[in-house]
Amino acid sequence: MILPEETSRIASERVASLPFEPEPTTMLESIRPISRQRAAMKPRSRMATVQEFCIEKSIAGIAFISFAFIILILVFVFREALPLFTGNATDDVGRVPLFRLFTFSWQPVSNTPAYGIYPLIFGSFKVTLISVAVAAPVAILAALFTTVFAPKAIKEILKPCIEILAGFPSVVIGFFALTVLASAVQKLFGIDYRLNAFTGGLALSLAVIPIIFTITEDALSALPKSMREASLALGATPWETAAFVLLPAATPGVFAAILLGVGRAFGETMIVLMATGNAALISPSIFQSVRTMSATIGAEMAEVVFGDAHYSILFFIGICLFLFSLVLNLTAEFVVRNYLMKRFSGSSR
């Protein structure tokens, strides 16, 4: 072959993927004179092939960085928490064995430090639950409105609004919650503390709404048009179609949206750090202050002694956050790929 190896391979692949078979003779006729000319002008040496090979390998190498860093994140966050597992973690009082983490009191800075992470786990779940309970209905119904009922002009207002909300830095939402939302909630419900789980959850829902809205909207607009038309043709009203046909059909997408929303809420730091009051309490009331896992890391890491038991425990909490978000993301991806895509591939396009 006169053509460089790489090009011919790609060309043959491309040709093979074409819907029709080009006649081989015409192919040869059209290629030969050009390549002969090229060969006369500048013979493509072995160097060029070697160069191509090197470039491809270095690009692959750089692409590998993202994967390498996932491993590095796991390894190095774990490394700082390692003393806990080997029994070498110590504080001012003495050794801190791992089981002391699984208790109900979090008082790391005191004469008799207590490192129970249950209140923190409870706090994270409580705020996440409140925020998703507020965000999910609002975002899903708004997405339904956008895809089914809204005229085009309103759509043009709504979508940029959601994008703007998604673009708000979390510290700005936290600031808003701290200065405006907290006072409003306090006045509205007549509660003692400005900062509590409900205020934090409400503020957090502002960060969760764009995620749930966007993915739900994607799922709804990916539904085949025939589905909606069939329902309408059978005599169902538009709202019946929306509520009983479109929404159930998009359930996997909506489910994935909620999962990703939960992931965002669970990992968010600045909003909860500024708006929840940060007292490590286990209480059923939504108007009590909570301290979440992420806020604990954010608030305490700057003041901790390096290599101390407290330091290791904060990294341990980090591992928990990492693993939890990983599981949520994998589940969401699995759900979308296995249900949503399979159900509509072929019929939607």
Added chain:
Amino acid sequence: MKKPSHTGKAITGFIFKALTGLCAATIVAVVVYLMLDIIIGGLPHITWKFLTSAPEQGMTAGGIFPAIIGTFLLVVIMSIVGVPVGVITAIYLSEYMKRGSLFGRFIRFAVNTLAGIPSIVFGLFGLGFFIQFVGNGFDRTFLPAGSLLFGKPCLLWASLTMALLTLPVVIVSVEEAIRTIPRELREASLALGATKWETIRKVVLPGSITGILTGAILAVSRGAGEVAPILFTGAAYFLPQPPHALSDQFMELGYHVYIMSTQSTNVDATRGIQYATTLVLLALTFLLNFSATFMRYRMRSKAVR
């Protein structure tokens, strides 16, 4: 018999429709209120002096100049490191990766995972890996015993941590841009005898330059707004001077908002400064987001044509 059920249906339909509309309206109202509140609260305090002077009197007066410069340096260094890596990864994913190859699947998985990790975990990683492992290792190997240069929170480590956090943003945006380049263009280049790399360099990359810029801008916007990863990798409470070296700590707008509104000596007296700083941060991110959206819109409409 039939009539009442019909009106009942119509009423339920109306209620349902109104409910969904109400939800949408609530979102719009909240966004508008949020923006108005910050603009009204912050605008009166923004003066030329506020933007160009350092904080004074224990941060109860003065401006935010060091924070603006700190944020600027953070995102510039972050982009210098992160954007090339992101672009090359996107090229690999869209041009070189063979369909269903294990290696490619690993990288795809990594990019998706990276996008989902909580930002505070990136901060922990920056502390554990960059500062404790790389920085301390460097100091121990190359510096006289006891001296500290990179083994502490500083601009370099905060920027690298942020680059890692914003990597998926760049990758996704560039990949989308590369996909808009028609296959025929690539085939024409290959048919003319260009090698694969020549095709990428002369056809694919110039064609997706808008996408690369969009990705970079979105990454900068994200990086400027994140505070959690720099809490303990480099941001400082108060510094009268902007950083002079990579090993200096720095002030940052988002961190400044957080500090001023939660740990200031007199939270109520500095309300104006807080609002004004928030407004500057918000204006910065919106300007960036808006230009990215505009460029992406133009890119998409060009691709359709």
